[in-house]
Each structure stands twice: as structure tokens, then as C-alpha cells.
Amino acid sequence: MSTPLGSAKSLVDTDNGEISREIFVNHDLYKQELEQIFGRAWxxxxxxxxxxxxxxxxxxxxxxxxxxxxxxxxxxxxxxxxxxxxxxxxxxxxxxxxxxxxxxxxxxxxxxxxxxxxxxxxxxxxxxxxxxxxxxxxxxxxxxANFHGTIWATWDKNAPSFEDYLGEATFGLAGALRAWDGSDGETELLGSVQKWIVPNNWKFIAENFAGDNLHVVSHRSVEMVGIGPGSNGRRDDYGEAKRAAYPGGHGIVYSLVPPKKTFVQYSASPVTSDYFQERWEKRLEKLGDQAGIFPLIGTIFPNMSFHGQQPRTLLLAHPRGPQETEMWRFYFVDKGAPAEVKEFLRRYYIRYSGPAGMTEQDDMENWNYASSASDGLIARRHPYHYKAGLGRGGKDPVIPGHVTTKEAPGTEQNPRALYKRWAEFMDAPSWDALR
Amino acid sequence: MELSNERLAYLSLMREIEDFYYAEADMLDERDYDKWLALFADDVRYWMPIRKNVAFDNLARETTAEDDIAWIDDDKATLVKRVKQLMTGFHWAEEPISRVSHVVTNIRLTEAVTTIAEGATATVKSRFLIYRNRLETETDILVGRREDMLRRKGETFEVTRRKILIEQSVLRAKNLTVFF
Incomplete structure (x- = not known):
């Protein structure tokens, strides 16, 4: 199968890190995405x-x-x-x-x-x-499929099982959804869902959360002001980051905390900080060497993203057109957390994320005008640049997937993996060709 | 027609409250944020719950509860940070600045009072229409209701609680960088 502009693979050159702007702005490609991607992905x-x-x-x-x-x-x-x-x-x-x-x-x-x-x-x-x-x-x-409390569905009876669809990213998504003490199924949504409309292509959101480590300047103002749970920056210390890309198009950024360290989280609220310290000690007992591995952010192909550590949220980027997306933010917490902890987290989460989130607001301005400034005749002739960290990374002793660590922290390997999978979906006549 | 003293006191109080809100709108639209922050008590709750589509027999859940996710649920410290962020010059969502007009109307005291004594409070309802235009043609019109608790503080008031109800469920604005 080919797109209205030839094969999708010809638009997405992940070997050289060049991706056509057409995939972010073209109406015919968008219609095809609804069928080829949203009609059959989980x-x-x-x-x-x-x-x-x-x-x-x-x-x-x-x-x-x-x-x-x-x-x-x-x-x-x-x-x-x-x-x-x-x-x-x-x-x-x-x-x-x-x-x-x-x-x-x-x-x-x-x-x-x-x-x-x-x-x-x-x-x-x-x-x-x-x-x-x-x-x-x-x-x-x-x-x-019910995966650690999250419900997933597909319209395609030939799609593989959800765990096969995740592949090695199962490790990361399961980790993100765990309770803080490392136990399974002990998280719940913290109330209602925020829904709002942003004027940009849905893939800007998916790639951002898959692991775009170069967009730090987006958040310069919030870093200066300090809204984190320790009153400075955006978050408390979250450890060393490792980026992992998966052939299924998923991308996850893990943070690694040395197991023996006292792990200060949510330091502006003593009750919350004590809660997380106590859970951290339980986690060390339960998970041993794996305790320090936290999926920090990630995207499960195509349009579900998450914050797994600070804050803790799930995000959907529902397509509404090549230049319009409906964002849904779900927030979650440990089911057993004391009310005071949940209250502190609730306020932190929504001053960070959502349309009034002091971090997310600046992302949306950038996605908006990146999308609209790519729509022109001349703009479309020039591909986007995804070359950071090309050829870097490999197997990691701890984290599954294609992993890049300190040697190239700004690598764009995770967005590249997402678009590689995107092209495979767009070109494949059926799930048989996608396995 | 002779107006009773009670009636005159009420009209005078209403004018004072209206002036308070009109002055607030000017502070916001003229970006006089330090003055604006001073209108809020140190223990203020500035709260904008989410509206949902629910069945007739489920209307209690139409507006998210106080311990539920909201659009905004700020204390004074967070309001101060929002202002600081606006004044960094690096807050891209408001750089360059948006053009904003606050229209405040339908101002009503909910209780039958004619004066508010020092330290005493009263609930005041109002409607807002906020027009925001930025860059070339990006435009948002945000319409809704406010319910404030005002506390008398000398010649003026301070807001000890503000509840903001926007008449949208799926928010049609990409962000909420304006104050309500």
C-alpha cells in the first residue's frame, strides 16, 4: 500500500534522520492515518x-x-x-x-x-x-486488554496480543503503572479527566513524550520560577536518565536512582516526603536491584503517553485533523496514599500539567506554531531534522530496548523509532506485514 | 423619591464592589500584576473546577468536587509564581504578550447586607467575558461565572476565595495563561 505521496517509508528516512513535513500537515495522509494506524493499533x-x-x-x-x-x-x-x-x-x-x-x-x-x-x-x-x-x-x-488497571482496545482482530504489541516496552509501562512501593495494581486515577483542544498535529505530542530531551528551552520560565514539589525547578531529583526505543514505535525515558540512596521526593510537604520515603524502603525490599528504575516519561505507540515518576499522569492525544488534537490528561496516585498526600499531589500535578499547567502551557505554544509554520508550500519542501545521536546507543545491562545513556543524552532515537513504526503502519496492508 | 438610609448604604456598597472589580480588570489588562496579587488574601483559594456532561439525575457531578482534578486550584504562593513566570520574558505561551480584555458584569451580592464590617466577609457573584488575541489571529473568548468571598480590609476588600466556572467542558483554548 502507498500513501497519496508514495510510500510512507519514502517520507520518513530514519536512517538519516530526515522526516518530511507532509506527515504533519497533509490532509490525505491524515485520513489514511485514521484507517491505517487508529483503525488497527492498540x-x-x-x-x-x-x-x-x-x-x-x-x-x-x-x-x-x-x-x-x-x-x-x-x-x-x-x-x-x-x-x-x-x-x-x-x-x-x-x-x-x-x-x-x-x-x-x-x-x-x-x-x-x-x-x-x-x-x-x-x-x-x-x-x-x-x-x-x-x-x-x-x-x-x-x-x-486490561494491563495493570489500564484498559486498551483495538478494532483489528488480527492484531497481536497487547503484551506482544508492547514487546520489551512492557517492562516500562508496567513500571510506570506500579504503586510506589513496587506492588502491582495498587494505583487509581485521581478523579476527573482534563480535556482540551490544541491546534497542532497529534504526533508532536507523541514524540515529545517518547523522549525529546532537547526541548528544555521550552521550559526555561518554569525552571526559573520553580514549581516543583521541593519548590524549585519542575521536579525533585529523579536520577540518571536512560532513553530506550522499541521496534513497536514506543519510546521511554527511564530514570535510575542508586538503590542505597535516600531518595528525596516531594520535599515541600513533610507528610508526602515521609510517605514516599517509607514506600521507597518497601520498594527496595520488594524489587531489590530493580527498585531504582523509574519510567520517567514515555509514549506507547501511537498516541498514549505517560509521566511515571513526577508528576504521575497519563495522556491521550486524540487526532481531530492534521492541525488539531484533543488532549486528555488523567492523573494517578497510589490507592492507599493518605488523603493529605493525595491533596498535595493533586495540586502539584495540575500546576505542572494541563492547559493551566505552568510546564505544559509552553509546550503547546511551540507545538502550535511548529505545526502551522510547516503547512506552507515552501515549508513542505524541507524535511525536519532528527539526526541527534544517530548511530549511538545499543544494549543495556539493565534496561530493555535500544538504550542510549550519558554518551548522547540529547539523542532523538525515540522519535526516530516512533516514525519508523508510523511508516510501517502506513505502508502495511495488514497486521501480517507488521509483525 | 426619598431613598432610605439603608437603601443608600446598599447602593454605596454595590458601587464600591463594582469599582473593586473594574479596577481589578484594569490591573490585569494593563499587566499591573503586583497590584493584582495584593487583592488576594494570603490564604486564598483560587479554584476553577471542570464541567462535565452528566445525566439529569447525576447533576451533583456536573462540576468537579473540591478534592477532584480541576483546571486550576491555586494558593497564593502559586498565583505569585504564575505572575513571576509571566514576567520572565521566557514564558513562550505569553511571549510576545497576548492582548486581553476582561469584561466583568452581573455583579451581585448574594446576601441582603448593606455594609461589610472590617474583617467580615460577603459572597459576590459575577460574570466574566475574557477576550484574548495573540500573535496574528489566534483568538479565545472565555465566558463564565465567578463566585468570590470578599473580606473587608479598610477602604477595600481582599478575595479570600474565588470559584471560577467556565462554560465549556472540553476546553476550546489551547492553554489558560490568562487570570480570571
Whole structure:
């Protein structure tokens, strides 16, 4: 398969670190991304703590389309396309809630939380012969996975399992979602989701969080002012950074803290600092040599990113057009953390991230005008430059993936891996060609 | 028509409160941030919850609760830092500066009071329309409601609590670098 401009591979030369601007601005390529990438990749939909009880639902998105994440009467989690099978109306226009049925407000078809069509107006009278309601339930995703509390789905039945899709990045995502003491499944979302629209291509966001270590000047003002949990900088000390790229297009930046060190986190609040110190000691017991490995930031291909250490957030970059993206920020904490700790973290998280986040605000200005200044006829003739750290890095004794450490801290290897995978998705006729 | 003393006291108080808000709008739009910060009490909570689409029987969750994620939930120290950031010259989201106008209207005292004694408080509601334009054509119009707790402080007031409700769920502005 080829794009409207030839093969995607011809637009993305990751061996030389040159990538065509067309992939950030071209409408036809964008339409193709929706099909080739968002139509078949594993996408993050939500967190199980958003739907703890039967009948709970959370409206999410996969690509441009609305989906419902819900838990049925038997406690099973589903993801459905949010569109009535009769005439397409959204069967759920609420962001969240609890219900027994999704009842379409247009012609009153109704569906249970396991997606079955149970109510059709004047069914006995109008349909001769009666149609099989079993064939007209809500459209459900082809595959769903619950990974340490995060819910993922794909529309492609031929996609590999979610863990195979992550490959060696499983190590990093699992690490990011762990409770601070190193235990599994003991994190929860800290309340509601921030949603806002930014005027830039979604890939600026994905590559930024995959590991763009050269964008420090973006955050010069916030570093000068100091909003961190120790009152200076953006964060407390987070250790030595290592960048890891994965063939699946995922990129993660790990921070490594020497295990014997007293690890000062969230130092402006003694209660919070004590909590993290106590958890750190438990973590050392539980994880031993691995205790000091924290996934700091990362992107899981294509559009889910995270902060795994300070602050702790999940981010979705939903595409809305070549020059428009809807950002969703989810914040998370240890389930068992004391209320005072959660409160301190809540305030720190939202002064850091989100549209009022003193760090994120400056990113969005840069993404905005990088996107719009790349749209012109002349601009499109000149590729972007992704050459930092070309040919550097390799195997690491501790971190899986292609790892670059201190020798080239500004390497752009993670964005390169993301775009290499992007081109493979755009060119591949099916999942068989992507394995 | 003769106005009662009580009525006159009320009208005088309302004018004082209106002047307070009009002066605040000028401080913001003229970037007189130190004066603006002085309007806020040291223990102020400057809070902008998120609005959600919820069912009729679930309206209690339409606005995020006090311990939930918000757009903004600042104390005085954070407000001071936001101002410092604006004055660094390196805050790219506001460099070069945006052109901003605050329109404040529908100012109402929620309690039937005619005076506010020194140290006493009163709740005042208002509407805002904030127009922001930056660089060439980038434009945001932010509209919503405020609910302030004002405390009498000599000849003026200080804001001890500000709740800001913006009439959007998915925010249509790329960032919130303006004050409300």
C-alpha cells in the first residue's frame, strides 16, 4: 500500500534522520492515518478505577470516534462504538455515569451494558419476519486488554496480543503503572479527566513524550520560577536518565536512582516526603536491584503517553485533523496514599500539567506554531531534522530496548523509532506485514 | 423619591464592589500584576473546577468536587509564581504578550447586607467575558461565572476565595495563561 505521496517509508528516512513535513500537515495522509494506524493499533481507552461498579461507564475516544467503556452486570469490561445501529445517534452523550441500559434518544433502540440490543420500538408489529436482535448489538472492539488497571482496545482482530504489541516496552509501562512501593495494581486515577483542544498535529505530542530531551528551552520560565514539589525547578531529583526505543514505535525515558540512596521526593510537604520515603524502603525490599528504575516519561505507540515518576499522569492525544488534537490528561496516585498526600499531589500535578499547567502551557505554544509554520508550500519542501545521536546507543545491562545513556543524552532515537513504526503502519496492508 | 438610609448604604456598597472589580480588570489588562496579587488574601483559594456532561439525575457531578482534578486550584504562593513566570520574558505561551480584555458584569451580592464590617466577609457573584488575541489571529473568548468571598480590609476588600466556572467542558483554548 502507498500513501497519496508514495510510500510512507519514502517520507520518513530514519536512517538519516530526515522526516518530511507532509506527515504533519497533509490532509490525505491524515485520513489514511485514521484507517491505517487508529483503525488497527492498540489504543488506550481508560482506567478500570473509572468504572468500579456494574453499570458504570466512561465515554472515551478511539481515533476520532466516540466509544463507551463500561462494566456489564456480570462485572465484565467492554468497549463499544458509541453509535446506534439503527440511525447512528450517540447512545450515550454523558461523560460518565451508571446505567442499566443505553437508550437511544432518537428512535428508542436500547442496549444493555454488555451491548445487546434489547429494545426496538414496535418490534412485534413492524418487523415481518422479525429480525435477529442478536446481530444488531452495539459494535464492540475486536480485542480488549486490561494491563495493570489500564484498559486498551483495538478494532483489528488480527492484531497481536497487547503484551506482544508492547514487546520489551512492557517492562516500562508496567513500571510506570506500579504503586510506589513496587506492588502491582495498587494505583487509581485521581478523579476527573482534563480535556482540551490544541491546534497542532497529534504526533508532536507523541514524540515529545517518547523522549525529546532537547526541548528544555521550552521550559526555561518554569525552571526559573520553580514549581516543583521541593519548590524549585519542575521536579525533585529523579536520577540518571536512560532513553530506550522499541521496534513497536514506543519510546521511554527511564530514570535510575542508586538503590542505597535516600531518595528525596516531594520535599515541600513533610507528610508526602515521609510517605514516599517509607514506600521507597518497601520498594527496595520488594524489587531489590530493580527498585531504582523509574519510567520517567514515555509514549506507547501511537498516541498514549505517560509521566511515571513526577508528576504521575497519563495522556491521550486524540487526532481531530492534521492541525488539531484533543488532549486528555488523567492523573494517578497510589490507592492507599493518605488523603493529605493525595491533596498535595493533586495540586502539584495540575500546576505542572494541563492547559493551566505552568510546564505544559509552553509546550503547546511551540507545538502550535511548529505545526502551522510547516503547512506552507515552501515549508513542505524541507524535511525536519532528527539526526541527534544517530548511530549511538545499543544494549543495556539493565534496561530493555535500544538504550542510549550519558554518551548522547540529547539523542532523538525515540522519535526516530516512533516514525519508523508510523511508516510501517502506513505502508502495511495488514497486521501480517507488521509483525 | 426619598431613598432610605439603608437603601443608600446598599447602593454605596454595590458601587464600591463594582469599582473593586473594574479596577481589578484594569490591573490585569494593563499587566499591573503586583497590584493584582495584593487583592488576594494570603490564604486564598483560587479554584476553577471542570464541567462535565452528566445525566439529569447525576447533576451533583456536573462540576468537579473540591478534592477532584480541576483546571486550576491555586494558593497564593502559586498565583505569585504564575505572575513571576509571566514576567520572565521566557514564558513562550505569553511571549510576545497576548492582548486581553476582561469584561466583568452581573455583579451581585448574594446576601441582603448593606455594609461589610472590617474583617467580615460577603459572597459576590459575577460574570466574566475574557477576550484574548495573540500573535496574528489566534483568538479565545472565555465566558463564565465567578463566585468570590470578599473580606473587608479598610477602604477595600481582599478575595479570600474565588470559584471560577467556565462554560465549556472540553476546553476550546489551547492553554489558560490568562487570570480570571
Amino acid at each position: 489504543l488506550f481507552v481508560g482506567h478500570e478505577s473509572q468504572i468500579p461498579k456494574s453499570g458504570d461507564f466512561f465515554s472515551s475516544k478511539m481515533g476520532e470516534e466516540s466509544v463507551i467503556l463500561t462494566r456489564d452486570r456480570a462485572g465484565k469490561i467492554h468497549v463499544f462504538l458509541n453509535s446506534c445501529r439503527h440511525r447512528g445517534m450517540k447512545v450515550c452523550r454523558y461523560d460518565e455515569g451508571n446505567t442499566t441500559n443505553f437508550i437511544c434518544p432518537y428512535h428508542a433502540w436500547s442496549y444493555t451494558t454488555d451491548g445487546r440490543l434489547v429494545g426496538v420500538q414496535d418490534y412485534d408489529n413492524l418487523y415481518r419476519p422479525p429480525f435477529d436482535k442478536g446481530e444488531w448489538g452495539l459494535v464492540e472492539v475486536a480485542q480488549l
